[in-house]
Amino acid sequence: MADASRRGASQASVGFREQLRSYYSHHWLTFTESWRRLWATPMSTLLTWLLVGVALSLPSGLYLLLSNAESLRQDWQGTAQISLYLDSSASIEAGETLALELSQRTAVQSAHYLSSEQALQEFEQLSGMVGIISGFDENPIPASIAVILVQSDQLPALSQQLVQELAELELVDEAQLDQQWLERLYQLMQLLERLAWALAILLSVAIVLIIGNTIRLSIENRRAEILIVKLTGGTNAYVQRPFIYYGFLFGLGGGLSCMLILAAVYIWIQPPLQALSVAYGGDFGLQGPGLLDAILLILVSSALGVAGAWVAVYRHLRGIEPE
Amino acid sequence: MIVFDRVSKQYPNGHQALADVSVEIDRGEMVFLTGRSGAGKSTLLKLIMLMERASSGEVLVAGQNLNTFSRSGIPYLRRQIGVVFQNHQLLLDRSVFDNVALPLEIAGFERRDIERRVRAALAKVGLEATMKHSPQNLSGGEQQRVGIARAVVNRPKILLADEPTGNLDPALSADVMDIFQQFSQVGVTTLIASHDLALIARLQHRTVTLQHGRLFENTEVSRAGEAPISNTLEVQGNGLG
Ligand SMILES: Nc1ncnc2c1ncn2[C@@H]1O[C@H](COP(=O)(O)OP(=O)(O)O)[C@@H](O)[C@H]1O
Ligand SMILES: [Mg+2]
Numbered sequence: 007m008a009d010a011s012r013r014g015a016s017q018a019s020v021g022f023r024e025q026l027r028s029y030y031s032h033h034w035l036t037f038t039e040s041w042r043r044l045w046a047t048p049m050s051t052l053l054t055w056l057l058v059g060v061a062l063s064l065p066s067g068l069y070l071l072l073s074n075a076e077s078l079r080q081d082w083q084g085t086a087q088i089s090l091y092l093d094s095s096a097s098i099e100a101g102e103t104l105a106l107e108l109s110q111r112t113a114v115q116s117a118h119y120l121s122s123e124q125a126l127q128e129f130e131q132l133s134g135m136v137g138i139i140s141g142f143d144e145n146p147i148p149a150s151i152a153v154i155l156v157q158s159d160q161l162p163a164l165s166q167q168l169v170q171e172l173a174e175l176e177l178v179d180e181a182q183l184d185q186q187w188l189e190r191l192y193q194l195m196q197l198l199e200r201l202a203w204a205l206a207i208l209l210s211v212a213i214v215l216i217i218g219n220t221i222r223l224s225i226e227n228r229r230a231e232i233l234i235v236k237l238t239g240g241t242n243a244y245v246q247r248p249f250i251y252y253g254f255l256f257g258l259g260g261g262l263s264c265m266l267i268l269a270a271v272y273i274w275i276q277p278p279l280q281a282l283s284v285a286y287g288g289d290f291g292l293q294g295p296g297l298l299d300a301i302l303l304i305l306v307s308s309a310l311g312v313a314g315a316w317v318a319v320y321r322h323l324r325g326i327e328p329e
Numbered sequence: 330m331i332v333f334d335r336v337s338k339q340y341p342n343g344h345q346a347l348a349d350v351s352v353e354i355d356r357g358e359m360v361f362l363t364g365r366s367g368a369g370k371s372t373l374l375k376l377i378m379l380m381e382r383a384s385s386g387e388v389l390v391a392g393q394n395l396n397t398f399s400r401s402g403i404p405y406l407r408r409q410i411g412v413v414f415q416n417h418q419l420l421l422d423r424s425v426f427d428n429v430a431l432p433l434e435i436a437g438f439e440r441r442d443i444e445r446r447v448r449a450a451l452a453k454v455g456l457e458a459t460m461k462h463s464p465q466n467l468s469g470g471e472q473q474r475v476g477i478a479r480a481v482v483n484r485p486k487i488l489l490a491d492e493p494t495g496n497l498d499p500a501l502s503a504d505v506m507d508i509f510q511q512f513s514q515v516g517v518t519t520l521i522a523s524h525d526l527a528l529i530a531r532l533q534h535r536t537v538t539l540q541h542g543r544l545f546e547n548t549e550v551s552r553a554g555e556a557p558i559s560n561t562l563e564v565q566g567n568g569l570g
Contacts, residue, residue, distance in 0.1 A: 239408035
Protein backbone atom coordinates (compact mmCIF):
# COMPACT_ATOMS: atom_id res chain seq x y z
CA MET A 7 0.00 0.00 0.00
CA ALA A 8 2.63 2.44 1.06
CA ASP A 9 4.92 1.23 -1.69
CA ALA A 10 2.23 1.55 -4.30
CA SER A 11 1.41 5.05 -3.15
CA ARG A 12 5.06 5.99 -3.14
CA ARG A 13 5.57 4.84 -6.69
CA GLY A 14 2.35 6.46 -7.73
CA ALA A 15 3.34 9.72 -6.14
CA SER A 16 6.80 9.91 -7.63
CA GLN A 17 5.69 8.94 -11.10
CA ALA A 18 2.87 11.40 -11.07
CA SER A 19 5.12 14.37 -10.41
CA VAL A 20 8.57 13.60 -11.85
CA GLY A 21 9.87 11.03 -14.35
CA PHE A 22 12.28 8.36 -13.14
CA ARG A 23 15.20 9.45 -15.30
CA GLU A 24 14.79 13.03 -14.23
CA GLN A 25 14.50 11.94 -10.64
CA LEU A 26 17.74 9.96 -10.87
CA ARG A 27 19.58 12.92 -12.34
CA SER A 28 18.09 15.14 -9.70
CA TYR A 29 19.14 12.62 -7.04
CA TYR A 30 22.79 12.97 -8.04
CA SER A 31 22.58 16.69 -8.44
CA HIS A 32 21.01 16.87 -4.98
CA HIS A 33 23.91 14.89 -3.59
CA TRP A 34 26.33 17.32 -5.15
CA LEU A 35 24.33 20.34 -3.98
CA THR A 36 24.15 18.96 -0.46
CA PHE A 37 27.86 18.27 -0.50
CA THR A 38 28.82 21.79 -1.58
CA GLU A 39 26.25 23.22 0.83
CA SER A 40 27.74 21.20 3.71
CA TRP A 41 31.17 22.43 2.76
CA ARG A 42 29.93 26.01 2.65
CA ARG A 43 28.33 25.62 6.09
CA LEU A 44 31.51 24.20 7.58
CA TRP A 45 33.41 27.22 6.34
CA ALA A 46 30.79 29.53 7.81
CA THR A 47 32.24 28.60 11.22
CA PRO A 48 35.93 28.21 10.36
CA MET A 49 37.25 28.21 13.92
CA SER A 50 35.15 25.34 15.19
CA THR A 51 35.69 23.39 11.97
CA LEU A 52 39.46 23.81 12.20
CA LEU A 53 39.40 22.83 15.86
CA THR A 54 37.49 19.66 15.10
CA TRP A 55 39.94 18.81 12.34
CA LEU A 56 42.86 19.43 14.67
CA LEU A 57 41.29 17.35 17.43
CA VAL A 58 40.72 14.43 15.08
CA GLY A 59 44.20 14.89 13.60
CA VAL A 60 45.89 14.80 17.01
CA ALA A 61 43.93 11.74 18.07
CA LEU A 62 44.86 9.97 14.84
CA SER A 63 48.52 11.00 14.89
CA LEU A 64 49.30 9.00 18.05
CA PRO A 65 48.52 5.51 16.74
CA SER A 66 49.59 6.29 13.18
CA GLY A 67 52.87 7.81 14.39
CA LEU A 68 53.53 4.73 16.46
CA TYR A 69 52.67 2.58 13.48
CA LEU A 70 55.17 4.48 11.33
CA LEU A 71 57.87 4.11 13.95
CA LEU A 72 57.20 0.39 14.14
CA SER A 73 57.33 -0.17 10.42
CA ASN A 74 60.67 1.66 10.39
CA ALA A 75 61.92 -0.50 13.24
CA GLU A 76 60.75 -3.56 11.38
CA SER A 77 62.76 -2.73 8.28
CA LEU A 78 65.82 -1.95 10.43
CA ARG A 79 65.38 -5.26 12.19
CA GLN A 80 65.27 -7.07 8.90
CA ASP A 81 68.44 -5.29 7.77
CA TRP A 82 70.24 -6.24 10.94
CA GLN A 83 69.06 -9.78 10.90
CA GLY A 84 71.43 -10.07 7.92
CA THR A 85 74.52 -8.92 9.84
CA ALA A 86 74.93 -11.87 12.11
CA GLN A 87 78.05 -12.24 14.17
CA ILE A 88 79.39 -15.37 15.80
CA SER A 89 81.55 -15.14 18.89
CA LEU A 90 83.96 -18.03 19.38
CA TYR A 91 85.32 -18.32 22.94
CA LEU A 92 88.62 -20.18 22.83
CA ASP A 93 89.94 -22.78 25.19
CA SER A 94 92.34 -21.35 27.80
CA SER A 95 95.01 -23.75 26.57
CA ALA A 96 95.01 -22.17 23.11
CA SER A 97 98.05 -20.01 22.42
CA ILE A 98 97.87 -16.55 20.88
CA GLU A 99 99.51 -17.85 17.68
CA ALA A 100 97.03 -20.71 17.37
CA GLY A 101 94.18 -18.25 17.86
CA GLU A 102 95.47 -15.85 15.24
CA THR A 103 96.00 -18.69 12.78
CA LEU A 104 92.45 -19.91 13.31
CA ALA A 105 91.10 -16.38 12.73
CA LEU A 106 93.05 -16.17 9.50
CA GLU A 107 91.74 -19.55 8.38
CA LEU A 108 88.19 -18.63 9.15
CA SER A 109 88.38 -15.36 7.25
CA GLN A 110 89.30 -17.36 4.12
CA ARG A 111 85.89 -19.00 4.12
CA THR A 112 83.34 -17.76 1.59
CA ALA A 113 80.55 -17.38 4.19
CA VAL A 114 82.77 -15.25 6.38
CA GLN A 115 83.35 -11.58 5.82
CA SER A 116 85.94 -11.07 8.54
CA ALA A 117 87.31 -12.77 11.62
CA HIS A 118 89.12 -10.88 14.40
CA TYR A 119 91.15 -12.44 17.13
CA LEU A 120 91.00 -10.86 20.58
CA SER A 121 93.48 -12.23 23.14
CA SER A 122 92.41 -12.56 26.74
CA GLU A 123 94.74 -9.63 27.71
CA GLN A 124 93.22 -7.39 25.07
CA ALA A 125 89.77 -8.44 26.18
CA LEU A 126 90.65 -7.59 29.77
CA GLN A 127 91.99 -4.19 28.82
CA GLU A 128 88.88 -3.49 26.80
CA PHE A 129 86.72 -4.55 29.71
CA GLU A 130 88.63 -2.36 32.15
CA GLN A 131 88.34 0.58 29.80
CA LEU A 132 84.64 0.13 29.25
CA SER A 133 83.77 -0.57 32.86
CA GLY A 134 86.29 1.78 34.43
CA MET A 135 87.10 -0.95 36.95
CA VAL A 136 90.87 -0.89 36.51
CA GLY A 137 92.77 -3.36 38.60
CA ILE A 138 89.82 -5.18 40.04
CA ILE A 139 90.32 -8.23 37.97
CA SER A 140 94.08 -8.22 38.45
CA GLY A 141 93.21 -9.42 41.92
CA PHE A 142 92.47 -12.78 40.36
CA ASP A 143 95.30 -15.26 39.99
CA GLU A 144 94.38 -15.82 36.44
CA ASN A 145 92.72 -13.66 33.81
CA PRO A 146 89.08 -14.91 33.81
CA ILE A 147 88.22 -13.51 30.39
CA PRO A 148 88.80 -15.99 27.56
CA ALA A 149 90.37 -15.15 24.22
CA SER A 150 87.82 -14.92 21.46
CA ILE A 151 87.34 -14.60 17.72
CA ALA A 152 84.60 -12.37 16.36
CA VAL A 153 83.35 -13.87 13.11
CA ILE A 154 81.24 -11.60 10.96
CA LEU A 155 79.26 -13.40 8.29
CA VAL A 156 78.71 -12.33 4.71
CA GLN A 157 75.26 -10.90 3.95
CA SER A 158 72.94 -13.35 2.33
CA ASP A 159 69.30 -14.33 2.21
CA GLN A 160 69.92 -17.79 3.64
CA LEU A 161 71.88 -16.30 6.51
CA PRO A 162 69.66 -17.41 9.41
CA ALA A 163 69.89 -21.09 8.40
CA LEU A 164 73.50 -20.76 7.36
CA SER A 165 74.63 -19.13 10.57
CA GLN A 166 72.95 -21.80 12.70
CA GLN A 167 74.79 -24.45 10.72
CA LEU A 168 78.08 -22.58 11.03
CA VAL A 169 77.73 -22.12 14.79
CA GLN A 170 77.35 -25.87 15.24
CA GLU A 171 80.28 -26.58 12.96
CA LEU A 172 82.59 -24.09 14.68
CA ALA A 173 81.66 -25.32 18.15
CA GLU A 174 83.15 -28.68 17.14
CA LEU A 175 86.60 -27.16 16.54
CA GLU A 176 89.25 -28.25 18.98
CA LEU A 177 90.35 -24.78 20.05
CA VAL A 178 86.81 -23.56 20.51
CA ASP A 179 85.21 -23.77 23.91
CA GLU A 180 81.93 -22.24 22.98
CA ALA A 181 80.34 -20.70 19.85
CA GLN A 182 77.60 -18.13 20.22
CA LEU A 183 75.35 -16.49 17.64
CA ASP A 184 74.89 -12.87 18.72
CA GLN A 185 71.26 -12.47 17.83
CA GLN A 186 69.65 -12.40 21.20
CA TRP A 187 69.24 -8.66 21.22
CA LEU A 188 67.46 -8.87 17.87
CA GLU A 189 64.98 -11.24 19.42
CA ARG A 190 64.47 -8.89 22.34
CA LEU A 191 63.92 -6.03 19.90
CA TYR A 192 61.37 -8.16 18.10
CA GLN A 193 59.52 -8.90 21.33
CA LEU A 194 59.55 -5.23 22.25
CA MET A 195 58.15 -4.37 18.85
CA GLN A 196 55.36 -6.87 19.24
CA LEU A 197 54.49 -5.28 22.54
CA LEU A 198 54.49 -1.83 20.95
CA GLU A 199 52.42 -3.07 18.05
CA ARG A 200 49.70 -4.27 20.38
CA LEU A 201 49.88 -0.98 22.19
CA ALA A 202 49.47 0.82 18.87
CA TRP A 203 46.39 -1.25 18.10
CA ALA A 204 44.89 -0.61 21.50
CA LEU A 205 45.53 3.11 21.04
CA ALA A 206 44.08 3.00 17.55
CA ILE A 207 40.88 1.34 18.74
CA LEU A 208 40.42 3.62 21.74
CA LEU A 209 41.12 6.76 19.76
CA SER A 210 38.87 5.62 16.91
CA VAL A 211 36.04 5.36 19.40
CA ALA A 212 36.99 8.82 20.69
CA ILE A 213 36.95 10.25 17.16
CA VAL A 214 33.55 8.72 16.44
CA LEU A 215 32.23 10.30 19.64
CA ILE A 216 33.86 13.68 18.99
CA ILE A 217 32.46 13.91 15.49
CA GLY A 218 29.12 12.48 16.64
CA ASN A 219 28.88 15.19 19.27
CA THR A 220 29.81 17.97 16.86
CA ILE A 221 27.11 16.75 14.50
CA ARG A 222 24.60 16.46 17.32
CA LEU A 223 25.10 20.17 17.92
CA SER A 224 24.52 21.04 14.29
CA ILE A 225 21.40 18.85 14.27
CA GLU A 226 20.13 20.83 17.25
CA ASN A 227 20.93 24.10 15.45
CA ARG A 228 18.96 23.04 12.41
CA ARG A 229 16.01 21.56 14.26
CA ALA A 230 13.46 23.99 12.81
CA GLU A 231 14.65 23.26 9.30
CA ILE A 232 14.53 19.50 9.87
CA LEU A 233 10.94 19.75 11.09
CA ILE A 234 9.84 21.76 8.07
CA VAL A 235 11.62 19.44 5.66
CA LYS A 236 9.91 16.42 7.25
CA LEU A 237 6.54 18.17 7.09
CA THR A 238 6.93 18.92 3.41
CA GLY A 239 7.72 15.33 2.53
CA GLY A 240 11.46 14.96 3.14
CA THR A 241 12.51 11.33 3.69
CA ASN A 242 14.91 10.34 6.45
CA ALA A 243 17.55 9.79 3.78
CA TYR A 244 17.07 13.33 2.53
CA VAL A 245 17.14 14.89 5.99
CA GLN A 246 20.24 13.04 7.17
CA ARG A 247 22.28 13.45 4.01
CA PRO A 248 23.91 16.80 4.89
CA PHE A 249 24.92 15.49 8.30
CA ILE A 250 26.52 12.40 6.83
CA TYR A 251 28.50 14.74 4.59
CA TYR A 252 29.52 16.76 7.64
CA GLY A 253 30.87 13.59 9.19
CA PHE A 254 32.74 12.73 6.02
CA LEU A 255 34.25 16.22 5.78
CA PHE A 256 35.24 16.24 9.46
CA GLY A 257 36.93 12.86 9.00
CA LEU A 258 38.62 13.88 5.76
CA GLY A 259 39.94 17.12 7.27
CA GLY A 260 41.04 15.23 10.38
CA GLY A 261 42.98 12.74 8.25
CA LEU A 262 44.69 15.57 6.38
CA SER A 263 45.56 17.39 9.58
CA CYS A 264 47.00 14.14 10.95
CA MET A 265 49.24 13.96 7.86
CA LEU A 266 50.40 17.51 8.52
CA ILE A 267 51.14 16.72 12.16
CA LEU A 268 53.14 13.61 11.22
CA ALA A 269 55.05 15.56 8.55
CA ALA A 270 55.89 18.30 11.07
CA VAL A 271 57.13 15.79 13.65
CA TYR A 272 59.09 14.00 10.92
CA ILE A 273 60.87 17.18 9.91
CA TRP A 274 61.46 18.15 13.52
CA ILE A 275 63.22 14.91 14.47
CA GLN A 276 65.35 14.72 11.33
CA PRO A 277 68.53 16.52 12.63
CA PRO A 278 69.05 14.49 15.83
CA LEU A 279 68.19 11.33 13.94
CA GLN A 280 70.84 12.03 11.36
CA ALA A 281 73.39 12.75 14.08
CA LEU A 282 72.51 9.43 15.67
CA SER A 283 72.82 7.63 12.38
CA VAL A 284 76.26 9.13 11.75
CA ALA A 285 77.40 8.28 15.28
CA TYR A 286 76.55 4.63 14.66
CA GLY A 287 78.23 4.69 11.27
CA GLY A 288 74.91 3.54 9.92
CA ASP A 289 72.88 4.86 7.09
CA PHE A 290 69.50 4.44 8.67
CA GLY A 291 66.93 7.17 8.17
CA LEU A 292 63.29 7.39 9.08
CA GLN A 293 60.87 6.53 6.30
CA GLY A 294 57.94 8.89 6.14
CA PRO A 295 54.47 7.57 5.31
CA GLY A 296 54.12 6.28 1.75
CA LEU A 297 51.37 7.35 -0.62
CA LEU A 298 49.47 4.16 0.14
CA ASP A 299 49.70 4.79 3.89
CA ALA A 300 48.45 8.32 3.37
CA ILE A 301 45.49 7.20 1.29
CA LEU A 302 44.66 4.50 3.81
CA LEU A 303 44.86 6.95 6.70
CA ILE A 304 42.51 9.38 4.98
CA LEU A 305 40.08 6.62 4.06
CA VAL A 306 40.00 5.32 7.61
CA SER A 307 39.57 8.77 9.05
CA SER A 308 36.76 9.64 6.61
CA ALA A 309 35.05 6.36 7.50
CA LEU A 310 35.31 7.23 11.20
CA GLY A 311 33.73 10.59 10.44
CA VAL A 312 30.84 8.96 8.61
CA ALA A 313 30.43 6.50 11.50
CA GLY A 314 30.26 9.43 13.94
CA ALA A 315 27.63 11.06 11.76
CA TRP A 316 25.53 7.88 11.75
CA VAL A 317 25.71 7.68 15.52
CA ALA A 318 24.44 11.26 15.81
CA VAL A 319 21.78 10.77 13.14
CA TYR A 320 20.43 7.61 14.74
CA ARG A 321 20.47 8.97 18.25
CA HIS A 322 19.26 12.51 17.60
CA LEU A 323 17.82 13.00 14.11
CA ARG A 324 15.45 10.06 13.85
CA GLY A 325 13.62 11.30 16.94
CA ILE A 326 12.88 14.74 15.50
CA GLU A 327 9.32 14.44 14.22
CA PRO A 328 6.88 17.29 13.68
CA GLU A 329 4.19 17.51 16.36
CA MET B 330 -10.90 13.16 -1.06
CA ILE B 331 -10.71 13.09 2.75
CA VAL B 332 -12.81 10.60 4.71
CA PHE B 333 -12.98 10.24 8.49
CA ASP B 334 -14.93 7.17 9.53
CA ARG B 335 -15.71 6.95 13.26
CA VAL B 336 -12.25 8.27 14.14
CA SER B 337 -11.06 8.60 17.72
CA LYS B 338 -7.72 9.86 18.91
CA GLN B 339 -6.41 9.35 22.37
CA TYR B 340 -3.00 10.86 23.16
CA PRO B 341 -0.49 8.74 25.08
CA ASN B 342 -1.25 10.76 28.23
CA GLY B 343 -4.83 9.46 28.04
CA HIS B 344 -6.38 12.66 26.75
CA GLN B 345 -9.21 12.01 24.29
CA ALA B 346 -8.69 14.67 21.59
CA LEU B 347 -11.14 13.25 19.01
CA ALA B 348 -14.08 10.94 19.65
CA ASP B 349 -16.06 9.10 17.00
CA VAL B 350 -15.67 11.72 14.28
CA SER B 351 -17.08 10.96 10.82
CA VAL B 352 -16.62 13.56 8.07
CA GLU B 353 -16.34 13.39 4.30
CA ILE B 354 -14.76 16.12 2.20
CA ASP B 355 -15.07 15.94 -1.58
CA ARG B 356 -12.52 16.81 -4.21
CA GLY B 357 -12.27 20.57 -4.72
CA GLU B 358 -14.37 21.41 -1.68
CA MET B 359 -13.44 24.21 0.67
CA VAL B 360 -14.32 23.46 4.28
CA PHE B 361 -13.82 25.37 7.51
CA LEU B 362 -13.04 23.46 10.66
CA THR B 363 -14.06 25.40 13.73
CA GLY B 364 -14.44 24.96 17.43
CA ARG B 365 -12.99 26.41 20.60
CA SER B 366 -9.39 26.11 21.48
CA GLY B 367 -8.75 22.50 22.51
CA ALA B 368 -11.70 21.15 20.52
CA GLY B 369 -9.40 18.92 18.44
CA LYS B 370 -9.00 20.90 15.21
CA SER B 371 -5.23 20.59 15.03
CA THR B 372 -5.44 16.93 15.96
CA LEU B 373 -7.78 16.29 13.04
CA LEU B 374 -5.36 17.98 10.62
CA LYS B 375 -2.43 16.04 12.09
CA LEU B 376 -4.22 12.78 11.38
CA ILE B 377 -4.47 13.73 7.70
CA MET B 378 -0.72 14.47 7.61
CA LEU B 379 0.11 11.33 9.58
CA MET B 380 1.78 13.46 12.22
CA GLU B 381 -0.44 11.43 14.51
CA ARG B 382 -2.29 8.17 13.95
CA ALA B 383 -5.92 7.45 14.79
CA SER B 384 -6.54 5.31 17.87
CA SER B 385 -9.61 3.80 16.20
CA GLY B 386 -11.63 4.32 13.05
CA GLU B 387 -10.32 4.94 9.55
CA VAL B 388 -8.83 7.95 7.81
CA LEU B 389 -8.72 7.88 4.01
CA VAL B 390 -6.82 10.48 2.00
CA ALA B 391 -7.07 10.44 -1.80
CA GLY B 392 -8.26 6.84 -1.61
CA GLN B 393 -5.38 5.70 0.61
CA ASN B 394 -6.13 4.19 3.97
CA LEU B 395 -3.77 5.87 6.41
CA ASN B 396 -4.13 3.13 9.02
CA THR B 397 -2.07 0.78 6.88
CA PHE B 398 0.40 3.43 5.73
CA SER B 399 3.97 2.48 6.60
CA ARG B 400 6.37 4.88 8.29
CA SER B 401 8.59 5.02 5.25
CA GLY B 402 5.61 5.97 3.09
CA ILE B 403 4.75 9.07 5.13
CA PRO B 404 6.98 11.51 3.20
CA TYR B 405 5.25 10.52 -0.03
CA LEU B 406 1.83 11.16 1.51
CA ARG B 407 2.98 14.59 2.68
CA ARG B 408 4.12 15.51 -0.82
CA GLN B 409 0.49 15.29 -1.90
CA ILE B 410 -0.61 17.71 0.81
CA GLY B 411 0.24 21.39 1.29
CA VAL B 412 0.15 22.80 4.82
CA VAL B 413 -0.03 26.36 6.14
CA PHE B 414 0.59 27.10 9.81
CA GLN B 415 -0.39 29.89 12.15
CA ASN B 416 3.20 30.96 12.55
CA HIS B 417 4.46 30.89 8.99
CA GLN B 418 7.27 28.36 9.78
CA LEU B 419 9.66 29.87 7.26
CA LEU B 420 13.42 29.40 7.43
CA LEU B 421 14.82 32.82 8.22
CA ASP B 422 18.33 32.04 7.02
CA ARG B 423 17.10 31.46 3.48
CA SER B 424 15.58 33.69 0.85
CA VAL B 425 11.87 33.69 0.04
CA PHE B 426 12.71 31.82 -3.16
CA ASP B 427 14.60 29.07 -1.32
CA ASN B 428 11.80 28.69 1.21
CA VAL B 429 9.20 28.21 -1.47
CA ALA B 430 11.52 25.94 -3.48
CA LEU B 431 12.03 23.54 -0.54
CA PRO B 432 9.17 21.09 -1.29
CA LEU B 433 10.26 20.91 -4.94
CA GLU B 434 13.87 20.19 -4.00
CA ILE B 435 12.67 17.48 -1.66
CA ALA B 436 10.50 15.94 -4.37
CA GLY B 437 13.48 15.97 -6.73
CA PHE B 438 12.53 18.54 -9.32
CA GLU B 439 15.08 19.94 -11.73
CA ARG B 440 16.48 23.41 -11.22
CA ARG B 441 14.68 24.74 -14.31
CA ASP B 442 11.27 23.48 -13.18
CA ILE B 443 11.87 24.68 -9.65
CA GLU B 444 12.60 28.19 -10.92
CA ARG B 445 9.44 28.23 -13.04
CA ARG B 446 7.12 26.81 -10.39
CA VAL B 447 8.40 29.00 -7.58
CA ARG B 448 7.84 32.10 -9.72
CA ALA B 449 4.32 30.93 -10.53
CA ALA B 450 3.48 30.18 -6.89
CA LEU B 451 4.83 33.53 -5.70
CA ALA B 452 2.94 35.31 -8.47
CA LYS B 453 -0.29 33.70 -7.29
CA VAL B 454 0.14 35.15 -3.80
CA GLY B 455 1.31 38.46 -5.24
CA LEU B 456 4.88 38.31 -3.95
CA GLU B 457 7.00 37.73 -7.02
CA ALA B 458 8.99 40.87 -6.30
CA THR B 459 10.21 39.66 -2.90
CA MET B 460 11.81 36.50 -4.24
CA LYS B 461 15.37 37.40 -3.23
CA HIS B 462 14.44 38.95 0.13
CA SER B 463 14.79 37.30 3.49
CA PRO B 464 11.42 36.41 5.06
CA GLN B 465 12.53 38.50 8.03
CA ASN B 466 12.10 41.67 5.98
CA LEU B 467 8.48 40.91 5.12
CA SER B 468 5.32 41.88 7.02
CA GLY B 469 3.29 39.24 8.86
CA GLY B 470 0.74 39.06 6.07
CA GLU B 471 3.45 38.69 3.45
CA GLN B 472 5.15 35.96 5.46
CA GLN B 473 1.90 34.06 5.66
CA ARG B 474 1.49 34.38 1.89
CA VAL B 475 5.00 33.01 1.37
CA GLY B 476 3.92 30.09 3.57
CA ILE B 477 0.93 29.55 1.28
CA ALA B 478 3.13 29.72 -1.81
CA ARG B 479 5.32 27.01 -0.28
CA ALA B 480 2.26 24.90 0.49
CA VAL B 481 0.94 25.05 -3.08
CA VAL B 482 4.17 25.08 -5.09
CA ASN B 483 4.13 21.30 -5.54
CA ARG B 484 0.51 21.53 -6.79
CA PRO B 485 -0.93 19.37 -4.03
CA LYS B 486 -4.39 17.84 -4.28
CA ILE B 487 -5.08 18.85 -0.71
CA LEU B 488 -4.38 22.09 1.12
CA LEU B 489 -4.56 22.19 4.92
CA ALA B 490 -4.29 25.31 7.04
CA ASP B 491 -4.16 25.53 10.83
CA GLU B 492 -5.26 28.97 12.06
CA PRO B 493 -3.67 30.67 9.03
CA THR B 494 -5.03 34.08 10.03
CA GLY B 495 -4.45 33.72 13.74
CA ASN B 496 -1.75 36.38 13.79
CA LEU B 497 -3.23 38.72 11.16
CA ASP B 498 -5.51 41.72 11.33
CA PRO B 499 -8.95 41.46 9.64
CA ALA B 500 -7.95 43.06 6.32
CA LEU B 501 -4.93 40.80 5.89
CA SER B 502 -6.97 37.81 7.01
CA ALA B 503 -9.48 38.48 4.28
CA ASP B 504 -6.65 38.64 1.73
CA VAL B 505 -5.29 35.30 2.89
CA MET B 506 -8.72 33.64 2.78
CA ASP B 507 -9.19 35.04 -0.69
CA ILE B 508 -6.08 33.21 -1.82
CA PHE B 509 -7.37 29.94 -0.36
CA GLN B 510 -10.64 30.41 -2.21
CA GLN B 511 -8.78 30.83 -5.47
CA PHE B 512 -7.00 27.53 -4.97
CA SER B 513 -10.18 25.70 -4.11
CA GLN B 514 -11.74 27.08 -7.26
CA VAL B 515 -9.07 25.37 -9.36
CA GLY B 516 -9.86 22.02 -7.76
CA VAL B 517 -7.67 21.90 -4.66
CA THR B 518 -9.45 20.32 -1.70
CA THR B 519 -9.03 22.89 1.06
CA LEU B 520 -9.53 22.39 4.79
CA ILE B 521 -8.97 25.40 7.05
CA ALA B 522 -9.00 25.21 10.83
CA SER B 523 -9.98 28.56 12.32
CA HIS B 524 -11.92 30.03 15.19
CA ASP B 525 -12.41 33.38 13.47
CA LEU B 526 -16.18 32.91 13.23
CA ALA B 527 -16.87 36.35 11.79
CA LEU B 528 -14.58 35.76 8.86
CA ILE B 529 -15.93 32.26 8.30
CA ALA B 530 -19.52 33.48 8.30
CA ARG B 531 -18.76 36.00 5.56
CA LEU B 532 -17.09 33.48 3.31
CA GLN B 533 -20.00 31.05 3.14
CA HIS B 534 -18.41 27.66 2.87
CA ARG B 535 -19.25 24.40 4.49
CA THR B 536 -18.30 24.49 8.17
CA VAL B 537 -17.46 21.53 10.37
CA THR B 538 -17.55 22.33 14.09
CA LEU B 539 -15.88 20.28 16.79
CA GLN B 540 -16.64 20.42 20.47
CA HIS B 541 -14.64 18.50 23.04
CA GLY B 542 -13.36 16.28 20.28
CA ARG B 543 -16.80 15.39 18.91
CA LEU B 544 -18.48 16.49 15.73
CA PHE B 545 -20.90 19.20 16.83
CA GLU B 546 -22.16 20.70 13.60
CA ASN B 547 -21.71 20.05 9.88
CA THR B 548 -23.20 23.01 8.08
CA GLU B 549 -23.72 23.27 4.34
CA VAL B 550 -23.91 26.80 3.06
CA SER B 551 -25.72 27.25 -0.21
CA ARG B 552 -24.55 29.82 -2.69
CA ALA B 553 -26.37 33.13 -2.84
CA GLY B 554 -26.61 33.97 0.82
CA GLU B 555 -29.52 31.66 1.54
CA ALA B 556 -30.13 30.51 5.05
CA PRO B 557 -27.64 27.85 5.98
CA ILE B 558 -28.92 24.29 6.19
CA SER B 559 -27.87 23.40 9.65
CA ASN B 560 -27.25 19.84 10.60
CA THR B 561 -26.55 19.92 14.27
CA LEU B 562 -25.74 16.59 15.77
CA GLU B 563 -26.84 15.62 19.15
CA VAL B 564 -24.08 16.08 21.59
CA GLN B 565 -23.61 13.66 24.40
CA GLY B 566 -22.43 15.53 27.41
CA ASN B 567 -18.90 14.71 28.33
CA GLY B 568 -16.53 16.26 30.74
CA LEU B 569 -13.48 16.07 28.52
CA GLY B 570 -11.56 19.04 27.25
N1 LIG C 1 0.60 15.77 21.90
C1 LIG C 1 -0.44 15.87 22.75
N2 LIG C 1 -0.44 15.12 23.88
C2 LIG C 1 -1.48 15.19 24.74
N3 LIG C 1 -2.55 15.96 24.57
C3 LIG C 1 -2.61 16.72 23.47
C4 LIG C 1 -1.55 16.71 22.50
N4 LIG C 1 -1.88 17.57 21.52
C5 LIG C 1 -3.07 18.08 21.85
N5 LIG C 1 -3.52 17.59 23.00
C6 LIG C 1 -4.80 17.90 23.67
O1 LIG C 1 -5.85 17.50 22.81
C7 LIG C 1 -6.87 18.45 22.79
C8 LIG C 1 -7.11 18.92 21.39
O2 LIG C 1 -6.00 19.67 20.98
P1 LIG C 1 -5.92 20.35 19.55
O3 LIG C 1 -6.20 19.34 18.53
O4 LIG C 1 -4.62 21.05 19.47
O5 LIG C 1 -7.10 21.40 19.65
P2 LIG C 1 -7.33 22.75 18.83
O6 LIG C 1 -6.40 22.77 17.69
O7 LIG C 1 -8.77 22.69 18.43
O8 LIG C 1 -7.09 23.87 19.78
C9 LIG C 1 -6.43 19.59 23.72
O9 LIG C 1 -7.09 19.43 24.96
C10 LIG C 1 -4.96 19.39 23.85
O10 LIG C 1 -4.52 19.77 25.14
MG1 LIG D 1 -4.91 24.11 17.19
